[in-house]
Amino acid sequence: MNTFPVVRHHFVVILILGTLAIPGLSSANTEFSTCLTSLQAQARSAGINESILRDVVPGLQQQERVISLDRKQPEFLQTFSEYLDLRVTPERVERGRALLEQHRPFLLDLQKQYGVPPQYLVSFWGLETNYGSYLGRMPTLDSLATLACDQRRSDFFSGEFIAALQLMQRESLEPADMQGSWAGAVGHTQFMPSSYLHYAVDGDGDGQIDLWRSERDALASGANYLKALGWQSGLRWGREVQLPDNFPFQFAGQRDQRRPLQAWADYGVKRSDGGKLPIASADAALLVPAGHRGPAFLVYGNFEIIMRWNRSELYAIAVGHLADRIAGAGALRNGTNPQEPLRKTDIELAQKTLNALGYDAGPVDGVLGSATRSALRDFQLANNMVADGYPNPSTLEAIATHDRR
Missing domain, CATH: 1.10.8.350 (Bacterial muramidase)
Incomplete structure (x- = not known):
């Protein structure tokens, strides 16, 4: 026994x-x-x-x-088309529109108080936790x-x-x-604890701030946070645009070099439907996240505010595009056609070679960040290639040829 x-x-x-x-x-x-x-x-x-x-x-x-x-460290890096297709899905758009209607009076009150349109708050909610279905x-x-x-x-x-x-x-x-999350972000809108402490507000009026269990607390806190970051009321995040065949792509991808809308119009940039750009005093930068063969976007000051929530251009585009879709807009006109997969090792080799050639690509980490895109653009320009800052196969092959010399 x-x-x-x-x-x-x-x-x-x-x-x-x-x-x-x-x-x-x-x-x-x-x-x-x-x-x-x-x-x-x-x-x-x-x-x-x-x-x-x-x-x-x-x-x-x-x-x-x-x-x-x-x-x-993934072997393959997500391309723009993969990134957007995984996040801005028909199901997420449909659910976002339903929640926008469900919470519309409350969201409009938040817009009056904080200046952030309802579709953006719902978009953040959808991208962060799929509307609260997975909080971590x-x-x-x-x-x-x-x-x-x-x-x-x-x-x-x-x-x-x-x-x-x-x-x-x-x-x-x-x-x-x-x-x-594994990194400590919490609640419907995935606030880090310091953001929770400083920007979370009581949206449902129960005397407690609970971003885990109160949707209204989470939405109101998101609005308060965006206002504190500098959200500009009445200005959209950006827009998809058409580029002319002879567009000088060396001017794209540089968010710190914004130009008036009229300057972009003078380069032949049009709205995605072919119409003229709006007459406005706003400055904008042009992004081509998938290179010259993919969609192009003019992004305004609020794009930078979205990036202060998450320091990723792809994330910020996804927030803006999902917000547009929730508000009733259609899919991108230029689409998100499949791209060649990006290997982390290819980016590392490009960074190493570009740095050796005198182009500052930043650390050799396999991350396609702004410094690497800038170095790629300068290399392409010097080698009579389309200077879109994207590591397409022809650009990577040209860089690899330099590495073998």
């Missing part, structure tokens, strides 16, 4: 001893524990209650999956502590960890209440 319990007991002992023998595991746990002690001291200096410091912080667990996701299931405090104790972005996530504790204290939350 006692055989099984005895065997189980010995098994547990062996398992514990075996765990202690795993190289690096004990030291990693010790480092995390030491880091938690340091975070505890920072939290105490920030005014966090002793009960939270005593009962919550010491029990936090390091999340290896968080580190794995933070280090994840990672324990927020554990995730932030893990990232704060990792050297790659320790300072940033230490601040977010302290902000999460302040949020927990202010809103009387339990650790189990706080779940979200």
Whole structure:
């Protein structure tokens, strides 16, 4: 009768001893524990209650999956067409239109107060959590502590960890209440804890701010955040446009070199339907995220505000386009035709070679950012190629030829 319990007991002992023998595991746990002690001291200096410091912080667990996701480096990079097709789907447009109607009176009140049109708030909601259908299931405090104790972005996530504790204290939350993305973003609109603290507002009037459970709190908070970032009332995000056959693409893709709409009209730029650009005093930059064979966009000042929410041009275009679709617009006229897949190794080789040739492509990280696009544009211009800043096969082959010399 006692055989099984005895065997189980010995098994547990062996398992514990075996765990202690795993190289690096004990030291990693010790480092995390030491880091938690340091975070505890920072939290105490920030005014966090002793009960939270005593009962919550010491029990936090390091999340290896968080580190794995933070280090994840895909072999292939998403092209513009892949990115947009995954995010601006017919189902998401249809659901967004239904929610716009459902919340219209409330959203119009928010527009009066904050200046942000309803379709943009619904678009952010749709892209961040698919209208609240997936808020994330990672324990927020554990995730932030893990990232704060990792050297790659320790300072940033230490601040977010302290902000999460302040949020927990202010809103009387339990650790189990706080779940979200692996990087610590929470709620319907995926606010980082510091944004939650500074910009979240009580949209439903119940005296509490709850971005997890209150759609109105989340929508009102999104409006307040965008206004604080500098949203310009009465100005759209941008628009799809037509370019003439002889367009000088070296002027595209440079968001820091905006031109008046009339200047773009003088270059032959038209609305996507072929009509003239509006007569307005707004300045705009031109983006060709898929290169000269893909769609082109004139983007205005509010595009930069969207990018302060998420520092990705593709994300900002997706927000704007989904907002347009929710408001009743159709699909892109130039479409999102399939593109050649982008390999991370190809981008790394291009960055390495461009840097060696004197074009500043930034760090060799395989990320197609603004510095790399600028270097590609300069290389294309110097080699009598269409200077759209896009790593199409002919451009990559020309760069590879230089690398083999």
